[in-house]
Amino acid sequence: MNTISETRQKSLLYLENVSVSFDGFKALNSLSFVVEPGELRAIIGPNGAGKTTMMDIITGKTRPDTGTVLFEDAIDLTKKDEADIAQLGIGRKFQKPTVFESHTIWDNLELALNRDRSVFATLFYTLSPEDEARIEEILSTIRLSHRKDELAANLSHGQKQWLEIGMLLAQEPKLLLVDEPVAGMTDAETAETAELLKEIAKTRSVVVVEHDMGFIRELGVKVTCLAEGSVLAEGSIDFVSNDPKVIENYLGR
Amino acid sequence: MISGFVFRALEGKIVVAIAILLVIAILVPALNLLTPPDSALHIPTYAVSLFGKYLCYALLALALDLVWGYCGILSLGHGAFFALGGYAMGMYLMRQIGSRGVYGNPVLPDFMVFLNWKELPWFWHGFDWFVFAMAMVLVVPGLLAFIFGWFAFRSRVNGVYLSIITQAMTYALLLAFFRNDMGFGGNNGLTDFKDILGFPVQADGTRAVLFAMSAIMLAFCLLIASAIVRSKFGKVLVGVRDAESRVRFLGFRVENIKLFTFVVSAMMAGIAGALFVPQVGIINPGEFAPANSIEVVVWTAVGGRGTLIGPIIGAVLVNAGKSFFTGAFPEIWLYALGGLFIAVTLFLPKGIVGTVQHGLKARKAMKAAVEAEKGRDEAAPVAQAQAAE
Numbered sequence: 001m002n003t004i005s006e007t008r009q010k011s012l013l014y015l016e017n018v019s020v021s022f023d024g025f026k027a028l029n030s031l032s033f034v035v036e037p038g039e040l041r042a043i044i045g046p047n048g049a050g051k052t053t054m055m056d057i058i059t060g061k062t063r064p065d066t067g068t069v070l071f072e073d074a075i076d077l078t079k080k081d082e083a084d085i086a087q088l089g090i091g092r093k094f095q096k097p098t099v100f101e102s103h104t105i106w107d108n109l110e111l112a113l114n115r116d117r118s119v120f121a122t123l124f125y126t127l128s129p130e131d132e133a134r135i136e137e138i139l140s141t142i143r144l145s146h147r148k149d150e151l152a153a154n155l156s157h158g159q160k161q162w163l164e165i166g167m168l169l170a171q172e173p174k175l176l177l178v179d180e181p182v183a184g185m186t187d188a189e190t191a192e193t194a195e196l197l198k199e200i201a202k203t204r205s206v207v208v209v210e211h212d213m214g215f216i217r218e219l220g221v222k223v224t225c226l227a228e229g230s231v232l233a234e235g236s237i238d239f240v241s242n243d244p245k246v247i248e249n250y251l252g253r
Numbered sequence: 254m255i256s257g258f259v260f261r262a263l264e265g266k267i268v269v270a271i272a273i274l275l276v277i278a279i280l281v282p283a284l285n286l287l288t289p290p291d292s293a294l295h296i297p298t299y300a301v302s303l304f305g306k307y308l309c310y311a312l313l314a315l316a317l318d319l320v321w322g323y324c325g326i327l328s329l330g331h332g333a334f335f336a337l338g339g340y341a342m343g344m345y346l347m348r349q350i351g352s353r354g355v356y357g358n359p360v361l362p363d364f365m366v367f368l369n370w371k372e373l374p375w376f377w378h379g380f381d382w383f384v385f386a387m388a389m390v391l392v393v394p395g396l397l398a399f400i401f402g403w404f405a406f407r408s409r410v411n412g413v414y415l416s417i418i419t420q421a422m423t424y425a426l427l428l429a430f431f432r433n434d435m436g437f438g439g440n441n442g443l444t445d446f447k448d449i450l451g452f453p454v455q456a457d458g459t460r461a462v463l464f465a466m467s468a469i470m471l472a473f474c475l476l477i478a479s480a481i482v483r484s485k486f487g488k489v490l491v492g493v494r495d496a497e498s499r500v501r502f503l504g505f506r507v508e509n510i511k512l513f514t515f516v517v518s519a520m521m522a523g524i525a526g527a528l529f530v531p532q533v534g535i536i537n538p539g540e541f542a543p544a545n546s547i548e549v550v551v552w553t554a555v556g557g558r559g560t561l562i563g564p565i566i567g568a569v570l571v572n573a574g575k576s577f578f579t580g581a582f583p584e585i586w587l588y589a590l591g592g593l594f595i596a597v598t599l600f601l602p603k604g605i606v607g608t609v610q611h612g613l614k615a616r617k618a619m620k621a622a623v624e625a626e627k628g629r630d631e632a633a634p635v636a637q638a639q640a641a642e
Contacts, residue, residue, distance in 0.1 A: 059502060082498075082501040082502055083501055083504050083505060083506045083507070086501070086502050086503055086504030087504040091502070092502050094498075094499075098496050098498065098499045099496070099499070100488075100491065100492045100495055100496055100499065101495055101496075102491055102495055103488060103491065103492070107488050110485065110488070111485070111488055111489060111492055111500075111503065112503050114504075117503075117504050117505045117506070118506075118509070119486065119509055119510060119513045122484065122485045122486040122489055123258065123481065123484050123485075123486040124255070124257070124258050124484070125484065125485040125486075126257050167499075167503070171503060171504065
């Protein structure tokens with residue numbers, strides 16, 4: 001009996017029996033899901049499986065009808081809104097790359113930097129040497145140092161994805177939720193993104209939602225397959241992809 | 254901290270614009286007062302008041318641009334804040350009339366005597382005092398914007414829905430101020446002003462000073478707006494405009510950001526209204542008309558939203574056009590205004606200033622590209638040498 005509370009205590013993110021429905025459609029059906037500190041986890045599943053809804057619930061965009069959502073075993077995320085949750089240390093990358101197109105790459109990162117975000121603090125903010133160093137560091141991580149003064153609108157699709165990941169890094173999150181990071185990327189970019197995420201996961205937990213099985217194989221991590229709002233299978237990529245239910249619901253289609 | 258905030262505001266074009274406004278603030282009154290009426294350089298008093306009016310409109314457009322151009326909130330009710338500032342000033346000017354009204358009542362303004370009121374309503378107290386009235390010029394529009402914004406932004410009313418509510422807000426105020434028992438002069442509003450700070454409102458000298466104050470306040474608000482826009486807060490504002498959810502997921506409280514900007518903008522609009530009223534000599538509920546607020550949007554769009562100079566140029570140009578057309582061809586003015594908005598939307602979506610800026614940038618980029626092309630042959634060995642190291 002102890003195992004459940006132990007899992008909970010150790011967890012960074014803990015979802016138990018989470019359900020939510022929209023107009024009678026059950027987007028999540030008593031979903032339970034645990035992420036440990038420092039874990040890199042991949043999530044797969046057919047369209048409508050509830051992957052994005054799950055992220056919406058974790059980041060406070062949607063409230064669950066029932067269920068428990070805990071961060072670090074203490075903080076009830078269902079009581080918080082997006083800004084609170086972001087400040088707690090959960091970063092989110094959207095499916096469609098969302099960066100500030102009319103700002104330079106540098107400014108995008110400066111805005112994302114984990115500093116006091118109140119109105120007056122931002123009005124009187126001046127760039128400190130530490131902040132500058134941190135931005136430079138992130139720029140080199142996401143391989144955009146040479147384009148830092150260009151507008152984000154001028155970046156390619158793949159580079160925008162990276163910039164968004166860079167912005168998440170600037171937030172210094174404990175947990176990173178990444179929705180389809182390699183959609184629309186070339187093979188070379190996909191491989192580089194896998195490296196980047198592995199690098200990031202060394203210092204924090206990362207949850208990646210992805211359709212690209214090759215990419216997930218490249219990540220080589222524990223995989224959770226969702227279908228119809230709950231967990232279908234969980235384990236290594238080989239284990240999950242050989243599961244008959246997964247083949248029937250997702251891979252076989 | 255504060256000095257950094259202000260210093261950042263003084264970017265090239267803004268310094269030039271502020272300098273021009275300050276020169277105008279001195280030059281126009283000087284040419285009006287110091288030159289003989291038959292001199293070629295003489296600016297007649299009616300023109301001083303007319304230009305002063307344009308400057309007030311420019312300030313109103315600047316205020317709107319702060320929320321619309323930078324934060325993406327299309328307010329179709331900014332005329333309400335302008336009118337409220339105007340009413341606050343109007344109430345002060347009414348109190349200055351004293352017993353010189355038609356009915357000669359030492360306490361009550363004429364319209365209250367006419368309505369058979371026996372004493373001054375509570376909300377008229379304090380307006381004898383200039384400082385109090387000027388505080389109300391900021392407080393009343395600011396408070397309305399705060400209450401309105403508090404509810405609207407917290408419940409995440411966005412886009413066209415928000416625009417419609419702002420329009421409803423100014424319309425509701427229009428209807429309210431039309432009522433005689435509101436205590437603001439009803440249909441006729443407040444007029445027949447005599448003095449401001451002891452100086453006769455109609456006098457040339459007073460008008461010149463009011464003009465100068467309009468130019469100075471516009472320059473001051475331009476400085477504030479520039480400081481806001483160029484701070485990190487300003488970058489967040491543009492972020493809210495372009496990708497609101499991203500800002501939210503970065504941990505910013507979008508509702509507070511919008512609320513702050515909306516209140517600052519409403520206060521600027523209030524200042525514009527307060528300077529407008531003594532120069533035109535009247536404030537009535539017509540200033541709350543929804544069409545007025547929409548006109549402000551047109552000025553801003555014509556000049557270039559999302560630029561600070563644009564709305565100023567737009568407001569002055571469109572209103573100068575309006576003065577000309579309504580004098581020369583009164584029946585076509587509204588068509589011209591409508592046509593102008595359509596033409597700008599179709600052909601100059603960035604407005605005048607936005608298009609010029611865009612053109613300059615494109616030319617610079619082309620030059621840079623040509624330079625790079627030329628320099629490539631010379632630069633190549635250097636790059637190779639660096640790579641070899």
